[in-house]
Amino acid sequence: MTDTTSAGAAATAVAPGGKALLEVDDVTLKFGGLTALNGVSFEIREGEILGLIGPNGAGKTTCFNVMTGVYQPTSGQVRFEGEPLTGRKRHKITRLGIARTFQNIRLFRTMTVKENVMVGADARHKTSVLGALFRLPLHRREEHEGSQLAQELLDFVGVKVDADELAGNLSYGDQRRLEIARAMATKPRLLCLDEPAAGFNPSEKQRLMELIRKVRDQGYTVLLIEHDMKLVMGVTDRIVVLEFGKKIAEGTPEEIRNNPAVVAAYLGVETDEVGEAVEHGGTDAIDAVVSGDAADVVDHHHHNEEEGTDAS
Numbered sequence: 001m002t003d004t005t006s007a008g009a010a011a012t013a014v015a016p017g018g019k020a021l022l023e024v025d026d027v028t029l030k031f032g033g034l035t036a037l038n039g040v041s042f043e044i045r046e047g048e049i050l051g052l053i054g055p056n057g058a059g060k061t062t063c064f065n066v067m068t069g070v071y072q073p074t075s076g077q078v079r080f081e082g083e084p085l086t087g088r089k090r091h092k093i094t095r096l097g098i099a100r101t102f103q104n105i106r107l108f109r110t111m112t113v114k115e116n117v118m119v120g121a122d123a124r125h126k127t128s129v130l131g132a133l134f135r136l137p138l139h140r141r142e143e144h145e146g147s148q149l150a151q152e153l154l155d156f157v158g159v160k161v162d163a164d165e166l167a168g169n170l171s172y173g174d175q176r177r178l179e180i181a182r183a184m185a186t187k188p189r190l191l192c193l194d195e196p197a198a199g200f201n202p203s204e205k206q207r208l209m210e211l212i213r214k215v216r217d218q219g220y221t222v223l224l225i226e227h228d229m230k231l232v233m234g235v236t237d238r239i240v241v242l243e244f245g246k247k248i249a250e251g252t253p254e255e256i257r258n259n260p261a262v263v264a265a266y267l268g269v270e271t272d273e274v275g276e277a278v279e280h281g282g283t284d285a286i287d288a289v290v291s292g293d294a295a296d297v298v299d300h301h302h303h304n305e306e307e308g309t310d311a312s
């Protein structure tokens with residue numbers, strides 16, 4: 001495959017299913033007596049949008065934090081382009097090409113929109129504090145380039161306010177998009193989005209899906225943690241499912257939506273109950289999860305059992 005390191009400029013999307021960019025290899029992470037991740041292995045392939053899903057407390061955020069260097073695994077390894085992340089500091093990991101957004105927005109509210117994006121770009125710059133202080137030519141050039149990049153990224157993510165507006169004055173949706181722009185400013189190989197749709201209404205979610213696809217089409221690889229099943233199913237190429245710290249499934253959205261273990265995990269029932277529940281409910285159980293009618297599917301199933309109409 002050809003080199004796509006100039007992520008922002010890659011003309012065509014890399015076909016999903018490329019070589020492994022990040023490998024999670026048999027990772028276990030314990031918090032005292034609690035095993036938050038238990039022998040988890042999967043890979044993120046170059047050019048794909050990978051979804052990481054699972055019920056509350058499944059270990060998604062912990063896994064994300066291991067992949068971005070916030071936590072060190074108790075055992076196992078995470079490799080980025082074959083290089084172990086183990087023992088690397090977070091800013092080194094950013095320089096390697098992994099960027100992330102946060103579940104809770106973390107912007108500098110009293111800085112301008114443009115400055116917030118440039119903080120990301122600055123993570124890549126070479127000039128020293130001294131250089132910045134005396135505004136040496138290299139610094140001035142980088143500042144100019146940063147400013148230009150910031151504007152391009154703001155346009156790209158669809159933040160339409162004045163770049164000199166204070167970040168704290170932006171609408172909630174724009175703040176979330178600004179976070180994505182800031183992460184992209186580090187020119188990452190891998191962009192990790194932690195629940196980017198939290199608090200979004202359906203039309204904002206739709207816009208976000210389009211943005212995530214657009215990001216991928218620029219040549220970025222995307223990791224998405226997201227509660228909204230419809231969004232995950234609609235935008236990802238592959239999905240990894242965690243439950244109680246273990247990987248219970250991996251596959252395309254279509255495979256995942258028809259996987260009884262996944263449906264069971266979301267419905268909070270035993271796997272063998274799912275087939276029956278789905279059959280008798282006459283619906284696709286994941287659709288029920290998506291639409292929030294999950295409880296109805298299980299209720300229907302239990303109701304049938306009580307009525308003695310359960311054929312099995």
Ligand SMILES: Nc1ncnc2c1ncn2[C@@H]1O[C@H](COP(=O)(O)OP(=O)(O)OP(=O)(O)O)[C@@H](O)[C@H]1O
Nearest residue numbers: 031034035036054055056057058059060061062063
């Ligand atoms: N810093 C920590 N110290 C102790 N326990 C933790 C810590 N972080 C997470 N946990 C525990 O690890 C388990 C996995 O949590 P995690 O936040 O990774 O799950 P999650 O899938 O992201 O959940 P959610 O969807 O609710 O965000 C939970 O039982 C949680 O209470």
